[in-house]
Amino acid sequence: MVDVAALRERTEAVLPSVTDDLIKLVAIPSISAQPEHADDVMAAANAIVSHLKALDCDRVKIVQAGGQPAVIAHFDVDPGKPTVCLYAHMDVQPTGDLAHWSSEPFKADRRGDRLFGRGTADDKAGVAAHLAALRAFGGKPPVNVTVLIEGEEEMGSPTLGRILAENADELKADLYVVADCGNWGIGEPAFTTSLRGVVDCTVELRTLSHAIHSGEFGGVVPDALTTLCRLLATLHDADGNVAVEGLVSSEDTDVEQTPESVRQDSAVLDSVQLIGSGPVASRTWLKPAISVIGLDTTPIATSSNTLIPSASARISVRIAPGDTGANALACLRKHLEENVDWGAQLVFTDGEAAEPTRTRLDPEVIDKANWAWHEAFGIDPMQIGTGGSIGMIAEFQEMFPQASVLATAVSDPDCRMHGIDESLYLPDWEAVCLAEALLLAALGE
Structure with missing residues (x-):
């Protein structure tokens, strides 16, 4: 039997040092999508390597395959024991307008039970949770452990x-623990079993070879921006x-979200209606969603009374489990080409893609995970879906x-990951650190 009390004591003993290291990691602006921060992503990788070497891991290296770095480390225990791969990512989203932050995004600020800063919840807390579990065992876990910390998940x-x-040989494992999803609520742990995928594209419309006078030609000649709208x-x-026809969609969910909870968690304005139909959980987990996430056109500050010759939009599609990125892009392109008005020229350019997935879990693994998280949180974890995308889960399952x-x-509905004033709810993160240590102990029996 796992000595829960002893492992709880050991985990609590390492939490102060792990919290300090999390704060230092947050201070590194490892924004993978911005080339000027490439050195910062590498700095984060080097910091993680130092932490793993301090635990006397058997092997550790930084690898790259034409993009941002990743850290791979091994704690070799016994070939007869299971191998668990602990995954998280060290890169973060851009900050947005710094003036809107209530504190510096790369200077972690603790206020009560929350730690504010970019990457606190997504996903440097995941990195720190893995470090906490390994430190609880003094760097000698009861199973073989591979650590994979990625540097470009946000891309x-x-x-x-x-x-x-x-x-592949180094990363093969019996279980992959991905510490990059969300709990159902404060004090309410969850395992994510389905994830939407995501694809995006850029569509450009052209109606003129150059801008022309809106007074002389307006009302006869269409401008590109109006046509794009x-x-x-x-x-x-x-x-x-x-x-858009042809996208996979389902309403088959046993978990219910309420419109009120969505309003509270999303901070949607009081006057704004929620969109879509069917159960709320199916709308965010099992149905596609389309958003216009960027526009290229004439800025208001430099606009004049001319007809705009071309305009572009970046369109993002969240795709439901059971669909594929290739199908989603094909359906979107067909829809756009069939619905463009007035004979405007359309240029369609593919963008990023991550496949949707449903996770596979061995019954024995889920039993032990349920036990570990119940011991740490005091209640059973829920199995939920998410509207977000973690493409590497599908890649793990394919490989x-x-x-x-x-x-x-490690996150919760109030953490504002990707947004202004991102934060981590520390009591739940500390419970995750204990739960992960308990899971490793249970798997080692």
Whole structure:
């Protein structure tokens, strides 16, 4: 039997040092999508390598496959024991407008039970949770442990597939613990079992070879931006449901979300209606969603009374489990080409892609995980879906089809990951550190 009390004591003993290291890691602006921060992503990788070497790991290295770095480390215990791969990512989203932050994003600020800063919840807390579990065992876990810390998840993991292929023997495991998902609520742990995928594209409309006078030609010649707005409006019906035909969609969920909880967690304005139809959970987990996430056109500050010759939009599609990125892009392109008005020229350019997935879990693994998280939180974890995308889970399952994947959480609905004033709820993160240590102990029996 696992000595829960002793392992709880050992985990609590290492939490102060792990929290300090988390704060130092947050101070590194490892924004993978911005080339000027490439050295910072590498600095984060080097910091993690130092922490792992301090635990006397057997092997550790930094690898790259044409993109950002990843850290791979091994704690070799016994070939007869299971191998668990602990995954998290060290890169973070851009900060947005710094003036809107209530404290410096790369200077972690503790306020009560929350630690504010970019990457506190997504996903440097995941890195720190793995470190806490390993430190609780003094660097000698009861199972073989591989650590994989990625540096480009926030970009859609564009080179992770090559890293997996080039290091397949080193990364093969019986269980992958992915510490990059969300809990159901404060004090309410969850395992994520389904994830939407994501694809995006850029669509450019052209109506003129150059800008012309809006007084002389307006009312006869269409401008590109108005034409683009009409096209984008066709992506949804009047209720906000996605109107692109051919995308996979389902309402089959046993978990219920309420509109009130969505309003509270999303901070949607009081006057704004929620969109779509069917159960709320299915709308965010099992149905596609389309958003216009960027526009290239004439800025208001430099605009004049001319007809704009070309305009572009970046369109993001969250795709449901059971669909594929290739199908989603094909359906979107077909819809746009069939719905463009007035004979405007359309240029369609593919962007990033991450496949949707449903995780595979061995019954024995889920039993032990349920036990570990119950011991740490005091209640059973829920099995939920998420509307977000972690493309590497699908890549893990494709590369290692016999392995189990346990998608665990360090974030909560109030953490504002990717947004202004991102934060980590420390009591739940501390419980995750204990739960992960308990899981390793249970798997080692």
